Amino acid sequence: MTLTEPGAQALFDKFGTYILPGRVSDPRRGIDEAIEAERIGLGCVWISERFALKEPAVLAGAVAQATSKIRITGTFYATMRHPIVTASTANLMQALSGDRFRVMFARAVPAYMKMLGSPPITMDRLADTISIMKRLWEGETVNYEGIMGNFPMLKLTDKYDGPQPPIIFTAIGPKSLEFAGAHCDGVLLHPFVSPQGVRNSARIVREAAEKAGRDPMAVRIYHNIIVAPDLPKDEEDAVVRGRAITYFELPGFGDLIVEINEWDKSVLDQIRAHPKIASLNGKPADQAYTRQELVDVGQILPQQWIDEGAAVGTAAQCADQLMAYLDAGADEILLHGAAPKDMGPLTSELKRALAAKGL
Structure with missing residues (x-):
């Protein structure tokens, strides 16, 4: 090129x-x-x-x-x-x-x-x-x-x-x-x-x-x-939603992203209440799960967060x-x-x- x-x-x-x-x-x-x-x-x-x-x-x-x-x-x-x-x-x-x-x-x-x-x-x-x-x-x-x-x-x-x-x-x-x-x-x-x-x-x-x-x-x-770009749905969900959970579940860290974006902070409570996240007792999710294993938690994320926060499709x-x-x-x-x-x-x-x- x-x-x-x-x-x-x-x-x-x-x-x-x-x-x-x-x-x-x-x-x-x-x-x-x-x-x-x-x-x-x-x-x-x-x-x-x-x-x-x-x-x-x-x-x-x-x-x-x-x-x-x-x-x-x-x-x-x-x-x-x-x-x-x-x-x-x-x-x-x-x-x-x-x-x-x-x-x-x-x-x-x-x-x-x-x-x-x-x-x-x-x-x-x-x-x-x-x-x-x-x-x-x-x-x-x-x-x-x-x-x-x-x-x-x-x-x-x-x-x-x-x-x-x-x-x-x-x-x-x-x-x-x-x-x-x-x-x-x-x-x-x-x-x-x-x-x-x-x-x-x-x-x-x-x-x-x-x-x-x-x-x-x-x-x-x-x-x-x-x-x-152009990823199969399961891979897209792992790359985007699964990875996103490793950011948003972290106390303080996820809150800062939501605040700077002017998004609804109540979604973070739902993420942190999910059994996979609640059972970690403060251990970061990316040290306990693969991105694929966090896709189900990632379904909590509003579509607006994906549309505005990532580039998908x-x-x-x-x-x-x-x-x-x-x-x-x-x-x-x-x-x-x-x-x-x-x-x-x-x-x-x-x-x-x-x-x-x-x-």
Whole structure:
């Protein structure tokens, strides 16, 4: 595919995909997925962190050498590594990839961090980590004593002189969105945030950026959307409804999605009262059940939540639905659910829809 084809440049600029979503047994598949994502014209691959076979630094390096154009976003838990290690990894990845790397920080569930013996990922820790990394990338020698520890002399000995990698923060609630606006180059919104939720989120982010004295439009809005184009009904239900339950059943977490979308919170009570969820006693559903095993719970979800929060149906219907998120203020969309090998028809329809919008 060439970028001169109608809609192709916009597809590359505005759409990417996860590689190796969920639990993984063969990480080499992720390299093939990245190559295929670049072949069909997507502009970014996103790598999540799961301790075993999804180490973002290793995978990002492999993807950088297997591809030539596609952007690479690696997710990191800020308190799991010394700040100079994360800064050095990103510095090296920019040099290795030709300025294609982006850092994403995520906030893990505090109980999970505690189980690993790692400090919780608080806003204060994130703010100091980001500040230390940016100073190191500027070539400074950093003397720091604070919540992250005591670091008398931090310096990147061989600093790459290219552009600093953008720092993205994944956020749902108002405080997280405000943090992204004040400290980060972009924010990744959560799956099942509706177009109205995108508008509400973008407003919070950009107001916080302006309050912090930053250019509000320089903070990019990335949106993570579950897509299920042309899937058989049972597979579609697992990809969309089964996966959705793993988000909505979590106390606090599901509530934030519903609040930003202005949806009916009573549905969450029904989900959490279902015998499969109630019997978990606080254990996350995705650690106890497969997506297929949660499809029956997923039938509780109103059709409106699926229509507004995901992209489901034919490839053409999915492409048209995705345009609604761009119209609502998303700068770039992360496609989640379907694998790159199944996205060829969707990317063709996305080029059609983007060209029709004059993009």
